[in-house]
Amino acid sequence: MTDFAPYGFATRAIHAGQEPDPTTGSVIVPIHATSTYAQDGVGGLRGGFEYSRTGNPTRAALEECMAALEGGRHGRAFASGMAATDTALRAMCRPGDHVVIPNDAYGGTFRLIDKVLSQWGVEHTPVPLSDVDAVRAAVRPNTKVIWVETPTNPLLNIADIALLAQVAHSAGARLVVDNTFASPYLQSPLALGADVVLHSTTKYVGGHSDVVGGILVTSDDELDSAFGFLQNSAGAVPGPFDAWLTLRGIKTLEVRMEKHSDNAELVVQALLRHPRVTSVLYPGLPEHPGHEVAAKQMKRFGGMISFTVEGGEAAALEVCSRTKLFTLAESLGGVESLIEHPGKMTHASTAGSMLEVPADLVRVSVGIESGDDLVADLVAALDQA
């Protein structure tokens, strides 16, 4: 097997784990639609596979490719980002343990920790991760995990990964980075000291809004064994077609992220000029409070932008319903542009909690269409709202 570590990102995306099939020469990894594998005598496994919950060659290719992209030794693929999140937390926490989470965490992550894992005795404290002193103050003797999102969803706050890794490690805890918003192209948490990187591959990694999935990458052999044990024991694995679609998406990740970032920069400039826009949240802006840290740990600033509009919730909802190219929908990271109202959509479950998001907030996932068309569409919607 070729060692892809010395190669550039795009080369790893296209080739790692995906060498031509040795038996047929198939250039593209086949969709191994099989539940089981013939054995040459009892225990005589031909390719190391015995049953597809435990392992499948298409899934293995995805796991190897994602490990190579994040610079980790091991990858474990799951049926969704939430299945990966659940696995990571259950592998690292026991009843009575404690997790520090962002106070603007992804809604589904907050729900899992607050409504499900709490029933099994896992405690949590939400804090603003951009405030390292607040994180230090939240750490307790039973803290096992500091959970990081950066940029956060939907407020695009920035956390300093290298600094938080030190805080976690000096407390005997582990640092997990949900790298979904940045993608492995823009940010490499393991190189900054994180123990585990998680993606909802549903978003930028898959990139085409046609498949749901998740991944965990680590270089820690023991953690990887724990993830693998749960992956097989609980069985929240992706099917081979899902793994194949995700791999197909990954091949263009670098060029997509460059174009997402180009288009986002155009959209940000147009939003800043529009009289109805009261604030623009984008880590690429020099006035963004996390800009310096983002510039240090990210290659570029990605395709996610949030902004607030004059006229409160009613105006925000108007804007969301008036765009033509930006489709009103949840999710993000696909080639097509999406718009949403976090307060009523993705983050509705945080209403009334300290994670509640502003009512006049609009979030856009800037796609890779022609940038001028996207700007015109958003400006027209704002003019009418």
Ligand SMILES: *Cc1c(COP(=O)(O)O)cnc(C)c1O
């Ligand atoms: C979407 C998302 C998840 C959950 O992933 P699913 O694939 O929807 O289960 C977790 N974290 C972030 C930041 C996300 O955007």
